[in-house]
Amino acid sequence: MTVIESQTFDEERALYGTSDLVVRDCRFDGPADGESAFKECSSVTVERAFMNLRYPFWHDRGLTLRDVEMTELCRAALWYSEGVRVEGSQLHGIKALRECADVRMSGCDIASPEFGWSTRGIEMEDCSAESEYFMMRSSGLRLRDVRFQGKYSFQYVRDAVIEDSELDTKDAFWHAKDVVVRNSLVRGEYLGWYSENLTLENCLIQGTQPLCYCRGLTLVNCQMVDCDLAFERSHVKASITTFVDSVKNPLAGSLIVAPAVGEVIRDIDGATGVVRTCGEKNPGDEAPAVRACA
Numbered sequence: 006m007t008v009i010e011s012q013t014f015d016e017e018r019a020l021y022g023t024s025d026l027v028v029r030d031c032r033f034d035g036p037a038d039g040e041s042a043f044k045e046c047s048s049v050t051v052e053r054a055f056m057n058l059r060y061p062f063w064h065d066r067g068l069t070l071r072d073v074e075m076t077e078l079c080r081a082a083l084w085y086s087e088g089v090r091v092e093g094s095q096l097h098g099i100k101a102l103r104e105c106a107d108v109r110m111s112g113c114d115i116a117s118p119e120f121g122w123s124t125r126g127i128e129m130e131d132c133s134a135e136s137e138y139f140m141m142r143s144s145g146l147r148l149r150d151v152r153f154q155g156k157y158s159f160q161y162v163r164d165a166v167i168e169d170s171e172l173d174t175k176d177a178f179w180h181a182k183d184v185v186v187r188n189s190l191v192r193g194e195y196l197g198w199y200s201e202n203l204t205l206e207n208c209l210i211q212g213t214q215p216l217c218y219c220r221g222l223t224l225v226n227c228q229m230v231d232c233d234l235a236f237e238r239s240h241v242k243a244s245i246t247t248f249v250d251s252v253k254n255p256l257a258g259s260l261i262v263a264p265a266v267g268e269v270i271r272d273i274d275g276a277t278g279v280v281r282t283c284g285e286k287n288p289g290d291e292a293p294a295v296r297a298c299a
Contacts, residue, residue, distance in 0.1 A: 007026050007027070008027045008029070009026065009027070010029045010030055010031070011030045011031065013031065013032040013033075013034065014031065014032070014033050014039075014042060015034060015036060015037040015058065016037050017040060018041050018044055019039060019042045020043050021041065021042075021044050022046060023043075023046050025047075026046065026048070027050045027052070028050070028051045028052070029053060031055075032054070033058050034055060034056075034057035034058060039058060040060045041060045041061065041063060043063075043065060044061075044062075044065075045065070046062075046066075046068070047066040048066070049069070050068075051069070052070075052072060053071070053072045053073070054074070055076075056073060057076045057078050057079060059079065059080045060080065060082070060084070061079065061082055062083045062084075062089075063081075063085055063086065064085045066087050066088055068083075068086055068088065068089045070091045070094050071092045072092070072093045073091075073095070074095045075094065075095060075096045075098055075101065076095075076097055076098065077097050081098065081101070082096060083102045083103070083105055084105070085103075085104050085105065087107050089107065089108045090108075091108070091113055092111050092112055094113050094114075095113070096113060096114070096115045096116070096120075098117060100117065100120070100122075101115065101120050102117075102121050103121070103123060104122065105127075106126055108124060108127040108128070110127070110129045111132065112131050112132065113129075113133075114133055115136065116136075117134075117135075119137065119138050119141070120134065120136040120140070121139060121141070122140070122141050122142055124140070125144050126144075127140075127146055130148075130151075132151050133152045134152070134153045135155055136155045136158070137155050137157055139157075139158040139159065140158065140159050140162055140165075141161055142160070142161045143163075144162065144163040144164050146162060146165035147165075147166050148166070148170060149167075149168045149170065150169050150170060151170040151171075151172075152170065153173065156175045157175070157177075158174040158176075158178075159177050159184070160176070160177075160178070160179045161180045162184060163183055164182075165181070165183070165185070166184075166187070167184075167185070168186075168188055169188050169189060170190075171190045172191045172192065174191075174193045175193040175212075176193070176195050176196075176198075177191065177193055177197065178200050179195075179197070179199055179200070180199045181197065181200045182200065182201045182203075183201070183202045184200070185204045185205075186203075186204070186206070186208055188208070189209075190208070191208055191210050192211040193211075194213050194214065195212070196212060196215040197215065197216045197217075197219060200216075200219050200220075200222065201219070201220045202222075203222055203223070204225070205223070205224050205225070206225040206226065206227070207225065208228070209228045209230065210228065210229045210230070211230045212231065213232070213234065214235070215235050216236055216239055217235075217238060217239055218239060219239040219240065219241060220239075222240065222243070223243070224242070224243035225244055226244055230247065231250065233250035233267075234251055234253045235249060235250075235251065235252050235253065236259070236261065236278075237254050238254055238256060238273075238276075239255060239259065240256050240258060240259055240278075241261060241278070244262050245262065245264075246263075246264070247264065248263070248264060248267070249261075249266045249267065250267045250268070252268070252270070253269075253270040253276075254270065254272065254273050254276035255276060255278025255279075256275055257276075257277045258278065259278025260278065260281070261278065261280045263280075263281075263283075264282060
C-alpha cells in the first residue's frame with residue numbers, strides 16, 4: 006500500500022490508473038487546472054483532501070473518501086465508479102454523482118444539482134442534500150435520516166426505501182415505481198404523480214394536489230395537511246388520520262378513509278372510488294379528537 010501525504014497536485018490525471026493507494030491531507034488545486042486526478046484507479050482511500058478540480062473520480066473501483074471537501078469547482082466528481090464509500094464529506098459541485106454502483110454515504114453535506122442520476126444501489130444515512138433532479142432514474146435506493154431540499158427529486162426511480170427523513174421538494178417521485186417512504190415528512194406540491202406502487206407509511210404529507218394519476222398507491226396511517234385536490238385519477242388505498250381539504254376523482258376500486266374530507270369532487274366517468282369518513286374533526290377545531298377508522 007502506497008501512502009501519499011501533504012502534497013499538492015494540479016496536473017492532468019495526477020494519479021491516473023494507480024491502485025492500493027492512501028492519500029492524506031492533500032490538495033488538488035493550482036494553476037495547471039488539471040482534470041481527472043484519480044481516473045481509472047482501484048483500491049484507493051482519500052482522507053482529508055481538498056478537491057478544487059474537475060472530474061477527479063471516474064471509472065474507479067473500491068474507492069473510500071473520508072472528510073473530503075469537494076468544492077463548487079469540483080464538477081462531476083464521481084462518475085462510472087463502483088464500490089464507493091463516502092464518509093463525512095462535502096460534495097458541492099454540480100452532478101457530483103452519476104452512473105455509479107454500490108455506493109454508501111454517511112454524514113455528508115451535498116449541494117449538487119442533478120445529483121445521483123442513474124446510480125444503482127446507493128445507501129445514504131445522516132446526510133443533508135440540496136439538489137434539483139435528485140437521484141433521477143436511479144434504482145436500489147436505501148435512505149435513512151436524509152434531510153433534502155430541492156425540486157424534481159426521485160423522478161423515475163425504481164426500488165427505493167426512504168425512512169426517518171425530511172423531504173422538502175416539489176414534483177417528487179414522478180413516474181417512480183416500487184417505492185416505500187416511512188416515518189417521514191414529505192412537503193411539496195404535486196407529489197408522486199404518475200407513480201406506480203408508491204407506499205407511504207406513517208408520513209406527514211403537505212402540499213397541494215398530491216398523488217394524482219397513480220397506480221397501486223398505498224397510504225398507511227398518514228397525516229395530510231393543506232392537501233387539496235388529492236388522488237385525482239388515482240387507484241389508491243389510503244388510511245389517513247387527519248382532515249383532508251379535498252379529494253378529486255378517485256378511480257373505481259379506490260378506498261380512502263379519513264376522519265373528514267372538506268369536499269369530494271366527482272366530475273368524470275369512473276370516479277367511483279369510496280371515500281369514507283369516520284371522525285368528528287372539522288378544520289376549525291383547535292384540538293379535534295381523531296378516532297381510528299374502521
